[in-house]
Amino acid sequence: MPLINETDLWPRTKRALVPADSPDERTSPDRPSAQDTSRTAQRTPISENTPIPQSTPIPENTAISQSSALHDVLTARRSVRRFREDSVPDTDLAAILSLATSTDRQMWPHGAVQSTPQAWLVSGLTGTSEVRLRRYAPGQDMAGERPAGEFTDHGDCAVLAPLAKRYVPAPVAVLICAEITDSGGANYTQALLRASAFGYNAWLAAVAAGLGGSVHGRSSSEVTRIVRRHTSTPARHLFTLVLGHPAEAPDSGLDRE
Template sequence: MPIVPEGEFFARVLDSLTSPLQAATATATTPVPPRLGRPVEQVLSTRRSVRSFTAQPVSRDCVEAIGQAALDIGGDTSLIISARRIEEVSVGSYLFSRGTGLTPASGLHLGPVERVYADAAVLLMICGDLATACDRDGVAGYSRLLVQAGAAGHAAWLTAVSLGLHGSVHGRSFSETDEAVRRSFGWSHLFTLAIGHGC
């Protein structure tokens, strides 16, 4: 028996794919591929894990659509973006939040994440406050936060695929990144999505 009814799952994924993508299409500075708004089944069937990326940058509007899709489905998770090749965005670490989008995370040094995960244009780090989750929900808080992080990561990945990008998901945390995130925000690094134009 599935944890989430199949119809509800596909409805939520479809909504997370279409809402932010329509906004990105309206404001994109680089052409958005015509595959936008494809049926969920087509997006799922074309999704492939890609770990090698070109030097081509990703548009900021696409990154913001991907981040919004993650937050829309990710519950109590928070996003940190390691920007390596985003149009009109300096290389560095950024917080991503609803309404404000990318905000520089001054003083946050994530370590050599491109060597741990992939040399992608964007590394989306999904984080969460484990202490608060466990205080609120006991042992179930930990499990719930991990499920939310996985859901956020996959919603972001599907959105990236809809935008003609490629990606790969990484479930393990990098200790140097986790320590930096914990020092700066009190969060734990739970899940990572590498995004870019695949080779």
């Protein structure tokens, strides 16, 4: 879990698991409660130990903090079902997917190339613009730096518009795919594990960046056919992550996952 400082794991987890009727145990004197967002909204600098607030966009080539406090991440990590129509800048998406890619490479240094997660982005599911399909292509790891990546536009893909009903209308849906060589063997199992880990890491990175999202673990043969038809790749859909700016406050009915 790349967003959590390892030294915070046990004490933060203990506080997070204490019953809600013991607020003093859950909230340290210098940290606001889960319902009190006034102080977190005032965070402005992007530093090694400070989560990126929702009002602050991620500057290009700026690494997302890997040491956000566990309590903050657990409190903010909610499954969002309603999003604003605001688009998510490519710089934010690139930073989020770059972190997920870097983490995947650390977790699977000897993983099969065929099971490497692919991120296909679908924009326009909110109905405010045409539905477009793009692929995120990660860069090569550099010493001490996360891989920079770029997006390849595969054009208008209106056939993907029903995804808004299948998942949720959101500015961005990330279709996580992989090229699977054996449908029921070790390569398929590894691809599923990597795709789900990639999706959750990208979700946590988005939360640290002030966005919201929800994950959908079920694969879709229909999405697989569409992606293959429009991109001429053997990719198979395995996992979906939707991202955007939450339309509601954290305590207004959002689901914890």
